[in-house]
Amino acid sequence: MEGEDEVKNAFTQALNVYNNGNEDAKKLAEYWFFETVVRIHREGEGASYTGLKPAGLDPGPMIPKVDKALEDGDISEVTKYLQDAVAEEITEHFKHVMHSKDYDVDDVPSARKHINAYLHLTLYSHHLYHFIKNPVLHEKQDEH
Structure with missing residues (x-):
């Protein structure tokens, strides 16, 4: 599957930072990983990455x-x-x-x-x- 290797590598890197860092590093690792996954997902749809959206946004009808x-x-x-x-x-x-x-x-x-x-x-x-x-x-x- 396209992007799968990149997601796996991002997960490994983020997990390493998360496990070895302070609270700020953990937050950054989580954020970076989610950004990477969403970016790859958007690329797979042929759409541009526009950043993470806050939880609770109205998804529309x-x-x-x-x-x-x-x-x-x-x-x-x-x-x-x-x-x-x-x-x-x-x-x-x-x-x-x-x-x-x-x-x-x-x-x-x-x-x-x-x-x-x-x-x-x-x-x-x-x-x-x-x-x-x-x-x-x-x-x-x-x-x-």
Whole structure:
């Protein structure tokens, strides 16, 4: 498994520091080890490492919905929720473009507002599509 050797080496190093250090060294060893594991995990997902997050952060609605779907054996609530969320966001971006499209060509701030709205809609849609179809994520999934 990719990253496994690095995690094992990090664990060995952190354990050595933890067992031979004072309280500050122990805290540092724990923190460094967890950072290493999360960084490797994020790399495996094709995502950048953005640091450790504090415990208790709201994970949002998707994790409980996926867990419930797995318990129930029915993914339809998850797909419906995601479809609705995507439709809502794209519709909002679309409304901004449509609202700003009839600008006076001599009004530079209005033209900028329209181009900005257009770019938000286009790039949001583009990035969302590429995230969904990301071959790196699919390759990682196929390994499991």
